[in-house]
Amino acid sequence: MASRPDPSPCRSNAAHPTAVQAATGTSLPVQPPPDTALRVQIAFAASRDTHPGKWLRGATPDDAMARIGLAYSICRHAQQAAAQRAMEAAGHASADPDGSRTVRRLRSEWLREHACNLMLAWPARLGQRQEPSLVRAIMQAGDDPTAIQTTLSEVLQHTALGMSPATFLALDARGLEHWCDNAPTPSAARFRAWRHGPACSSELPMLPKLQDWTAGSAAMLAECMRNDHGFCMQPHWHGQAVETGVWPRRHGHPLLRAWVQISGNDAAARMLGRLVELAEAATGALQEPALRTWTLGADTGMAAVETARGPLLHRVQLRDGHVEDYRVLAPTEWNFHAHGVLAQVAGCVERRLADTAVQDWALALDPCATCSVEVGDA
Amino acid sequence: MCLGVPMQVVEAGEWVAQCDVEGTRRQVSLALVGPQPAGAWLLVLKDTAREVLDADEAGRISLALKGIAAALHGETDLSAYFGDLGTAPPRAPEH
Numbered sequence: 001m002a003s004r005p006d007p008s009p010c011r012s013n014a015a016h017p018t019a020v021q022a023a024t025g026t027s028l029p030v031q032p033p034p035d036t037a038l039r040v041q042i043a044f045a046a047s048r049d050t051h052p053g054k055w056l057r058g059a060t061p062d063d064a065m066a067r068i069g070l071a072y073s074i075c076r077h078a079q080q081a082a083a084q085r086a087m088e089a090a091g092h093a094s095a096d097p098d099g100s101r102t103v104r105r106l107r108s109e110w111l112r113e114h115a116c117n118l119m120l121a122w123p124a125r126l127g128q129r130q131e132p133s134l135v136r137a138i139m140q141a142g143d144d145p146t147a148i149q150t151t152l153s154e155v156l157q158h159t160a161l162g163m164s165p166a167t168f169l170a171l172d173a174r175g176l177e178h179w180c181d182n183a184p185t186p187s188a189a190r191f192r193a194w195r196h197g198p199a200c201s202s203e204l205p206m207l208p209k210l211q212d213w214t215a216g217s218a219a220m221l222a223e224c225m226r227n228d229h230g231f232c233m234q235p236h237w238h239g240q241a242v243e244t245g246v247w248p249r250r251h252g253h254p255l256l257r258a259w260v261q262i263s264g265n266d267a268a269a270r271m272l273g274r275l276v277e278l279a280e281a282a283t284g285a286l287q288e289p290a291l292r293t294w295t296l297g298a299d300t301g302m303a304a305v306e307t308a309r310g311p312l313l314h315r316v317q318l319r320d321g322h323v324e325d326y327r328v329l330a331p332t333e334w335n336f337h338a339h340g341v342l343a344q345v346a347g348c349v350e351r352r353l354a355d356t357a358v359q360d361w362a363l364a365l366d367p368c369a370t371c372s373v374e375v376g377d378a
Numbered sequence: 379m380c381l382g383v384p385m386q387v388v389e390a391g392e393w394v395a396q397c398d399v400e401g402t403r404r405q406v407s408l409a410l411v412g413p414q415p416a417g418a419w420l421l422v423l424k425d426t427a428r429e430v431l432d433a434d435e436a437g438r439i440s441l442a443l444k445g446i447a448a449a450l451h452g453e454t455d456l457s458a459y460f461g462d463l464g465t466a467p468p469r470a471p472e473h
Contacts, residue, residue, distance in 0.1 A: 050381070055449035055456055067460045070442035074423050075380035120409065120426060132409035139410065330380075368380050370424045 089301025173258035206248035244310030246273035267364035
């Protein structure tokens with residue numbers, strides 16, 4: 001295990017003079033570059049800071065797991081999987097009765113969230129009719145991989161792609177453009193609408209893939225989570241705001257590389273990444289969600305579970321068999337960092353396009369809670 | 379952070395329902411769960427019903443969310459909110 005890291009890396013080395021501001025309450029000021037004449041405020045419908053340490057401290061590991069499942073009910077499988085593995089890494093002997101079922105449930109949650117973003121939130125954003133059939137199909141298939149693959153293949157073909165998922169995944173750049181221009185589906189039309197959008201791409205660094213995290217980086221994250229409460233609301237990677245989620249996972253896929261050639265590293269590229277992952281799941285090609293654990297010391301463990309939106313981290317310290325300290329870092333917090341993607345977009349887009357561009361990017365980053373974005377003059 | 383909120387259907391519709399949460403009315407999309415009768419409990423995220431809940435589960439989730447709020451306001455005895463398994467009595471923090 002890596003030696004105890006210097007806690008000073010927990011403080012951000014944000015490039016701009018304005019210090020990183022932890023999200024407090026429900027509002028988060030985004031910090032565009034100092035020469036930008038824009039002010040961007042993101043408001044979440046409910047407080048992001050649920051302070052799990054306050055309502056888990058003193059609980060047994062099993063009770064903590066139950067509380068987490070009730071509190072974080074929408075993504076309970078990912079949250080409980082992260083909690084269980086963190087507890088195990090901390091030395092609590094609990095057996096996952098069916099590890100393979102956990103992975104299947106994680107996969108089902110992942111696909112459901114992608115489908116909700118693509119087929120509910122995106123049409124709503126554009127004032128179009130929502131298309132719930134894909135989400136319902138995934139929910140009805142449960143965690144049965146065969147049922148998911150079969151239903152995804154059929155519903156994706158008919159509602160989103162207009163072709164088989166395998167055919168879609170094999171498109172080259174010209175084929176992707178042709179699909180965009182000609183496929184008789186509302187999804188293709190939405191990509192058409194967002195293609196060549198406001199000339200503003202993301203140049204933000206990406207959070208490394210979970211599989212590639214070193215023990216040292218994980219230890220540093222754990223120290224930051226423990227020592228700086230604000231870190232879990234405004235995380236950074238070695239001092240940098242970064243993007244996580246589908247883009248870092250899939251930016252190298254041929255279809256996404258093709259899209260970048262066509263339209264740039266834009267909001268639509270993130271939507272395409274979700275569609276690619278759904279299509280891969282329909283062909284049985286999507287990799288299993290990554291799961292990592294680290295034992296950080298006596299009675300202290302951390303676990304990370306890859307979810308649709310990026311890695312979900314749980315860090316737990318036990319004492320005498322009860323929770324002493326608990327931290328959760330959700331993937332949305334990386335993407336809605338004050339100096340993150342939205343700040344960058346606000347800094348590069350024309351004023352008259354800023355409101356639309358920032359709202360489109362907020363959708364593309366797929367926050368796990370209702371948020372509204374306000375763009376104004378600084 | 380994946381915080382679904384239980385809401386009870388007050389006025390049912392085909393695609394949307396008027397729901398009550400803590401005395402406040404919210405319009406909720408039924409696109410994922412289909413038409414639901416008045417009195418049904420829904421788990422809602424971003425104004426969309428994600429699941430139909432039975433009353434017992436709705437009650438437990440609602441109480442858990444109240445427990446979080448209570449903890450954030452400084453309460454330390456949360457046993458009433460979470461209905462713990464009782465596998466061992468909660469150890470009260472020393473401070």
